Amino acid sequence: MIGIDILEIERVKNFVGNDKLLRSIFFESEIEYFSKFNNPCERIAGFFCAKEAVKKAFCCEDNINFLDIEILHKNSGQPFVVLHNNAEKLFKKNNYKNIEISISHSKTIATAICKIDN
Numbered sequence: 034m035i036g037i038d039i040l041e042i043e044r045v046k047n048f049v050g051n052d053k054l055l056r057s058i059f060f061e062s063e064i065e066y067f068s069k070f071n072n073p074c075e076r077i078a079g080f081f082c083a084k085e086a087v088k089k090a091f092c093c094e095d096n097i098n099f100l101d102i103e104i105l106h107k108n109s110g111q112p113f114v115v116l117h118n119n120a121e122k123l124f125k126k127n128n129y130k131n132i133e134i135s136i137s138h139s140k141t142i143a144t145a146i147c148k149i150d151n
């Protein structure tokens with residue numbers, strides 16, 4: 034199963050400095066990652082796309098929220114997903130084997146794709 038999403042980076046400008054909004058969608062670990070960059074919008078938009086792509090790969094199953102999906106990075110920089118709550122339960126219940134994501138951004142657009150092996 035696959036999911037994809039694309040987003041204009043300017044649409045997340047209002048996230049910067051808005052802690053309440055950021056925390057409604059992103060984990061502390063993710064917000065910490067954004068803070069390492071001079072222009073965090075590219076990263077915020079990329080992560081937003083990644084979470085939407087994960088939701089799509091789950092076939093837009095009900096009850097999967099942004100805070101059920103955590104994006105982290107390996108030492109190489111490659112992103113990976115840690116599922117929590119309903120997403121984790123659904124993944125286990127359906128006996129899915131593996132979940133992978135890839136993120137890319139230009140100055141204006143971010144995109145991400147997710148693949149779940151069943």
Ligand SMILES: CC(C)(COP(=O)(O)OP(=O)(O)OC[C@H]1O[C@@H](n2cnc3c(N)ncnc32)[C@H](O)[C@@H]1OP(=O)(O)O)[C@@H](O)C(=O)NCCC(=O)NCCS
Nearest residue numbers: 075076077079080106108109110111112135136137138139
């Ligand atoms: C890493 C690399 C693929 C990024 O490509 P890019 O065209 O500069 O940037 P893109 O916008 O397409 O991609 C950026 C995303 O790539 C992902 N990425 C970074 N390193 C990655 C890797 N090793 N494997 C897979 N994905 C990676 C990240 O998700 C990043 O977005 P994020 O920081 O918001 O999560 C590219 O710089 C590259 O091939 N570098 C050579 C390897 C390298 O320098 N590794 C550094 C650590 S050893």
